[in-house]
Amino acid sequence: MSAPYDIVIGLEIHVQLLTQSKLFCGCSTRFGSPPNTQTCPVCIGMPGVMPVMNRRAFELSLRTAVALNCQIATYTKWDRKNYYYPDLPKGYQISQYDLPFSHDGWLDISDPKDKFQPKRVGIIRAHLEEDAGKSMHDEAAGQSDSRIDLNRTGTPLLEIVSQPDMRSALEAKTFLNELKLLLTYLGVSDCNMQEGSLRVDANINLHVHTPDGKVPTPIVEIKNMNSFRAVERALEYEAGRQYQVWQETGRRLGEVPKQTRGWDDQANVTRGQRHKEESSDYRYFPEPDLVPVTVSESQLAEVRAGLGELPAALRTRLEATYGIKPYDSDVLVNQGPPLVDYFVELATLSGDGRLASNWIQQDVLRELNDRQLTIETFPVRPAAFADLLSRVKRGDLDTSRAREVFIDMVSSGRPAEEIIRERGITQVDESELIALCRELLAKNPKILTDIKEGRTKAAGALIGQAKKVNPNVNPSRLLEICLEVAPSL
């Protein structure tokens, strides 16, 4: 039975751009420096200073918006969002209000395990703004003491606002994964949630099915989620909580103000947050200290041309060119561009995309993980690996022997040929194999009988014995021959 409600989810994502310096001054954006060491008169809003836009930040944002299929405004301005907060040194944040540089885009998502239908999630807008600082409150023993670190102040953030198009926590998580992947491919952000490079707020409510039609519940905004897994869990929890509240109170959208709740990862619950001390009237108005930004057709064309291949297109190309399944292309593309490059080289050199994909997913990823390596530093380069895979493909060695060779290649860095010679791995002659089969079947009358009576699986027990006699025996070939010769015995 389906749930008695639909879940409606929209996301607001703040992405820290990979710039060397802040949005309106030259200060570094490095993470983890001692408090207030990355500040200057401009980013701490000293009297008389003026902001100057960081062109690189704008370029990176433009790249992202174009990749999100957004409409790009040819004329865009900056606005001040006025509010009082101790970590906001100017008393306003420079942002974009009514004329963001981009709007009305989309991002396609799908689940490789087909848990939901592929869908297009709308992007309402993407705009640039500066970050605020960080307040650290110490309210021990009734004595309140607050410290402020302004290192973050002025860090460029791209705010991406989605349409409320997601209908489950899994869809929301998939959207975030796909967005993160896109940002990674574009090289615009490192998307590190722990360091605050990617922050997600989720708006969620329910459309409860009632005999009188669907009834919307009040929208809740969830904050403080510091992993995609947490987003998923928070949304799942919140949907259940809202349904329960609806059953108890029957409160609909519009009857109570929008609530902000924080996610408590330890307790696995969302909790209501104290109302912010500032009013929600931000008194936006155009920032008079910055000139408007114009984007020309040629600039836009340049951005489009320089985008590179994005994840969705890349998946399709890998599937078409190398005959791999969507699930496999998804795994490979999710690993990022360097691994995809590795795969493409391996598939081309070995002439077998599926074999290359299987080996990368099973063996390479495991070795990378066990040895804490990246694909760039992985000792087995595609040419050497392709040599090994070609041998597997020709039947020169079976998978389990090939895996032995591969692991040796990873630890020693030696070529496959050398390892194969050293280990005496050679192909066993066909007549030798037939003789061995006859011998083994003769020694194992029970298995012979089973095979003759159609229980062919019984032959599997002979592989181990055969390997003892000759480790180079190819197990699948051995089984084939056993089945061939058994009826004549």
Add this chain to the structure above:
Amino acid sequence: MSLVDRTAIELLDLMAQGAATSVEITTAYLDQIERYDGAVKSYLRVDRAGALEQAERIDERRKLRQPLGKLAGLPIAIKDVICAQGELTTCGSKILKDFRAPYDAAIIRRLRHADAVFVGRTNMDEFAMGGSTENSAYQTTGNPWDLSRIPGGSSGGAAACVAARMAPLSIGTDTGGSIRQPAGLCGVTGLKPTYGRVSRFGLVAFASSLDQIGPLAKTAEDCALLLEVIAGHDPADSTSVDRPVPAYSQSVRQPLAGLRLGLVREHFAEGLDSEVESAVREAIRVYESLGAKVVDVSLPHGKYGVATYYVIAPSEASSNLARYDGVHYGHRTDLARMNQELAAERAALEKQGAVADLDTPLVRMYRQSRAEGFGAEVKRRIMLGTYALSAGYYDAYYLKALKVRRLIRRDYDEAFAQCDLIAGPVTAAPAFKIGEKSDDPLSMYLVDLYTVSANLAGVGGISIPCGFTAGLPVGLQLQAPPFEEERLLRAAHMFQAATNWHQRFPDLAQTAGAHA
């Protein structure tokens, strides 16, 4: 002729000829300050030792025939709203009583590069809000022609110190007329350049889209020289325009042939003092005698200028002044006392069960720090601006004001299609008495009537002395299309070459001496 009566150009000549040193010149001005500023109160701070040290160094370099800047050895006064590294910059406000800027404003850098000698900081209306310099948190400057009268504002100190021969050059700022109006009331020459002509980096913002820095001096020639030094693009101010700076000091002496002067119909209407009007009309006749043609033009939306200004300027000010919150900059209230009061209030409210209405300590700190640090006029404008920007009123006030602003700019474009310069009064009446309009903010706001449109449209304007009424100076205002400062200065010099209003000095021995 005394050194303090000389123009900047004359002083440069004297130094070039070896007839005077910067130390002698600087000393003469410092002595004049010492003698009379106790009565005029145009300076908030004077740096005698620092100025003389700079003057000595420049004299030394001149002796060694080292290259020198365009203003080498000339004393200059700076309005106390412009940041200089390590120096106090109070903006005439208690809230910035102890603020020392950690950096130089762009124009300070340019003036240093030009080897100017900084003598001190001049008084102003708090955060440049006002037209009389009565809103300074520190002192009220007197008009050197009559110390019982205001010098105009907000650059009252900047104009008065030039009129009183306490500096040959001074720097003011003009948001709605704050250079031209005091220049007119004090009988000196003051130029508000086109918006974007001079970098605002380091100018403590009042209304960012209107503020502009400009020169005040005895003559148009001196203003030309000073503008040449301070104008130009600054990468740190993206609203400063990247256009070449003409050699104003070279071209200023060339008269303009076939000049068409536009007289704005609406400027000669009800409310204009008849003696001011006749002085201005006489000035126009001087131009006619020099070959200029007078054309009738109209700025129909000018009548909304003051209203538009008093929506836009306070709106921007409310935002610009938010940073003085007691957390980061500026005065912070006495926290111990504040917490005691808050505890007492809490106890009282708890009895009534209304404790939810009480400020948090943070909100109380903001409130109280700002209440104590800002003066009445600043508070009035912050409230006006906050109201005009708030949700629900934005469209009716701020957005409407922006639309009118565009219409005002269009009026100028249309007027300048018919004339080269607009000529008219700077103010409707001469300097009023100190305290006369203190209780009437609206009548005070009307002193900007003729000047404010230039700021809204972003065009340049100059005020030059053109006569007297009852012993008080009257100013003539010329306005030009954007970036036509060269035209403004040449026209102003034409007038000064033909008249001597700019050479009249107040008799300080009589006015200030009597006060001292």
